[in-house]
Amino acid sequence: xxxxxxxxxxxxxxxxxxxxxxxxxxxxxxxxxxxxxxxxxxxxxxxxxxxxxxxxxxxxxxxxxxxxxxxxxxxxxxxxxxxxxxxxxxxxxxxxxxxxxxxxxxxxxxxxxxxxxxxxxxxxxxxxxxxxxxxxxxxxxxxxxxxxxxxxxxxxxxxxxxxxxxxxxxxxxxxxxxxxxxxxxxxxxxxxxxxxxxxxxxxxxxxxxxxxxxxxxxxxxxxxxxxxxxxxxxxxxxxxxxxxxxxxxxxxxxxxxxxxxxxxxxxxxxxxxxxxxxxxxxxxxxxxxxxxxxxxxx
Numbered sequence: 001x002x003x004x005x006x007x008x009x010x011x012x013x014x015x016x017x018x019x020x021x022x023x024x025x026x027x028x029x030x031x032x033x034x035x036x037x038x039x040x041x042x043x044x045x046x047x048x049x050x051x052x053x054x055x056x057x058x059x060x061x062x063x064x065x066x067x068x069x070x071x072x073x074x075x076x077x078x079x080x081x082x083x084x085x086x087x088x089x090x091x092x093x094x095x096x097x098x099x100x101x102x103x104x105x106x107x108x109x110x111x112x113x114x115x116x117x118x119x120x121x122x123x124x125x126x127x128x129x130x131x132x133x134x135x136x137x138x139x140x141x142x143x144x145x146x147x148x149x150x151x152x153x154x155x156x157x158x159x160x161x162x163x164x165x166x167x168x169x170x171x172x173x174x175x176x177x178x179x180x181x182x183x184x185x186x187x188x189x190x191x192x193x194x195x196x197x198x199x200x201x202x203x204x205x206x207x208x209x210x211x212x213x214x215x216x217x218x219x220x221x222x223x224x225x226x227x228x229x230x231x232x233x234x235x236x237x238x239x240x241x242x243x244x245x246x247x248x249x250x251x252x253x254x255x256x257x258x259x260x261x262x263x264x265x266x267x268x269x270x271x272x273x274x275x276x277x278x279x280x281x282x283x284x285x286x287x288x289x290x291x292x293x294x295x296x297x298x
Contacts, residue, residue, distance in 0.1 A: 002288045004285070005285055005288035012052055012055045013052070016055070016072050020042055020076060021043060023126055034111065036107075037106070040103065040106060041083075041115055050191040053192050054071050056286050057192045057195035057286065059285060060285065063199055067134055068195055070130035070132045074126045074127045077119045077120070077123035078123045078147065078151050081115075084104075124147070127144045128144060142197050143198075146194055150186040156182065156186050166179065166249070170250065173255060176251075176252065176255060180218075185218025185219055185221075188217060193210070196210055209275050209276065216275065217268070217272050217289070224296065226251040228297070273287055
């Protein structure tokens with residue numbers, strides 16, 4: 001990771017942590033257990049990759065960070081809700097997430113389900129009402145629509161459904177990519193696209209290039225996750241290593257081999273860079289972030 005990216009990500013992570021804390025209900029407000037579970041699941045954990053993409057895209061477009069706090073928090077609330085539900089016994093049945101017990105282990109299964117539900121609702125409440133989002137009503141509606149589509153049956157939830165249906169089967173490469181374009185990629189694309197929507201006068205061609213960049217890194221992120229599931233360890237990952245293999249899930253290494261999967265990640269990184277070829281140094285953070293995604297160790 002470049003020093004510039006490291007410094008910016010540290011600053012942005014601190015920023016989004018404060019923003020998330022400010023937008024989550026206090027543990028002292030009823031229902032206290034639910035609010036405690038929401039704060040437990042969201043705060044002090046995770047790479048914050050999706051909010052980082054929102055901030056880095058905004059910086060590329062010359063936007064101040066404070067107008068992006070709302071979209072950055074909204075996308076992270078959706079992401080955390082998806083992790084909580086993903087870890088439930090009915091789905092992946094995992095007991096470790098971000099280096100600590102999963103929500104249904106720390107609390108109970110019913111509370112975990114409600115926590116995910118509440119975070120999903122909070123994400124859209126933020127996009128609808130947060131005063132830091134200073135765009136006009138039309139752009140705000142477009143942000144809500146973008147995150148809604150990325151989260152639902154044509155996005156993340158649909159991808160998770162395909163994932164569950166694919167256990168024990170061997171997918172083709174196009175089928176595997178289609179699953180992850182929805183399951184992982186849709187929310188990553190939304191993270192970039194909502195930053196673009198915070199600049200209502202953006203050139204449509206620039207927005208299209210940024211969307212293609214996001215599509216590429218959304219896939220490379222999942223390829224790298226699949227590689228780490230084989231090569232890393234539980235303590236480094238902060239979640240159970242080897243879980244996908246144990247559950248007989250289709251992955252890029254299973255389909256392409258480790259060497260092929262690593263080459264796939266590199267190819268996607270190069271495509272992401274090509275999407276940014278019309279940008280100057282203002283897009284260097286996005287370029288560095290794409291490289292970080294395929295080089296990370298957790």
